[in-house]
Amino acid sequence: MSEHHHHHHAVSGKNLFLTILLNILITVSQIIGGVLSGSLALLSDAMHNFSDVLSLIIAYAAHRLAERPNTQQRTFGYKRAEILAAFFNAALLIGIGIFLIIEAFHKFYHPEVVNSIWVIALGLLSILLNTLSVLLIRDDAHDNMNIKAAYLHLLTDVMTSVAVVAGGLLMYYFDLFWIDPLISVLIALYLVWASIGIVRESLSILMQFSPSNININEIVNAIETDKNIQNVHHIHLWRLNDKMVHLEAHLDFSQNLTLEDTGKVIESLEKLLRHQFHITHTTFQAEYKRADDKSMIHKQET
Numbered sequence: 001m002s003e004h005h006h007h008h009h010a011v012s013g014k015n016l017f018l019t020i021l022l023n024i025l026i027t028v029s030q031i032i033g034g035v036l037s038g039s040l041a042l043l044s045d046a047m048h049n050f051s052d053v054l055s056l057i058i059a060y061a062a063h064r065l066a067e068r069p070n071t072q073q074r075t076f077g078y079k080r081a082e083i084l085a086a087f088f089n090a091a092l093l094i095g096i097g098i099f100l101i102i103e104a105f106h107k108f109y110h111p112e113v114v115n116s117i118w119v120i121a122l123g124l125l126s127i128l129l130n131t132l133s134v135l136l137i138r139d140d141a142h143d144n145m146n147i148k149a150a151y152l153h154l155l156t157d158v159m160t161s162v163a164v165v166a167g168g169l170l171m172y173y174f175d176l177f178w179i180d181p182l183i184s185v186l187i188a189l190y191l192v193w194a195s196i197g198i199v200r201e202s203l204s205i206l207m208q209f210s211p212s213n214i215n216i217n218e219i220v221n222a223i224e225t226d227k228n229i230q231n232v233h234h235i236h237l238w239r240l241n242d243k244m245v246h247l248e249a250h251l252d253f254s255q256n257l258t259l260e261d262t263g264k265v266i267e268s269l270e271k272l273l274r275h276q277f278h279i280t281h282t283t284f285q286a287e288y289k290r291a292d293d294k295s296m297i298h299k300q301e302t
């Protein structure tokens with residue numbers, strides 16, 4: 001299993017690096033084209049792509065950090081670097097979406113005549129290169145929140161470039177300058193909607209909230225089916241990143257087992273929880289006739 005993950009990460013890192021180079025090419029070409037054509041749409045799209053270059057660099061750096069080994073000073077390593085990057089990127093996307101909406105309303109009231117041939121040509125180039133970027137990291141976006149945030153950046157770029165081309169064609173044939181900001185608003189609304197989910201999920205990991213797909217009561221019931229366990233309390237359940245789930249708890253044993261037998265019970269419970277709830281790391285404190293707080297969720301003293 002670990003070998004598979006290492007291979008998966010290496011591919012992600014390589015493909016992320018390629019998408020950075022492609023987006024630098026798109027950004028530079030759109031800035032030049034925007035200046036030459038007088039197109040605000042192209043310059044806005046260039047800015048959007050430049051934000052992607054920054055976000056992809058952050059995603060790539062965070063990805064490399066997450067691969068660093070654990071040390072005595074950093075016992076969890078840099079596992080949360082990718083979650084921080086996902087949070088930052090998604091929050092940046094929301095900001096860009098709001099900015100695009102504001103700019104679109106300005107363009108409604110102040111439409112500009114531009115050289116639409118430049119807009120169409122560079123919009124098509126952007127579609128081509130961004131589609132290639134999306135295909136490069138699509139598979140890795142399914143199970144990596146950091147890559148997913150970068151993927152959303154690129155997917156939105158494809159949609160934005162389609163809007164730019166559509167606007168360029170309508171400007172070229174019909175002089176319908178108001179259609180461009182309308183499409184921009186729709187794209188921006190999608191951008192904000194898609195990013196809110198990533199912000200919410202990454203924030204829940206950073207705040208060490210319990211995973212929404214795991215019911216703590218079901219964990220307790222599963223553990224207490226073991227005849228050796230009388231009570232489970234002081235439970236903490238959290239995600240280290242978007243793949244690793246940690247659980248710690250106090251176990252009240254019903255009889256005074258030997259240390260060896262206690263270890264066997266705990267090992268059996270670890271396998272059960274890994275199989276049934278996909279909990280990757282457990283820490284159990286074994287107790288017998290200890291007079292402590294038996295609450296399932298311990299109220300911290302302030």
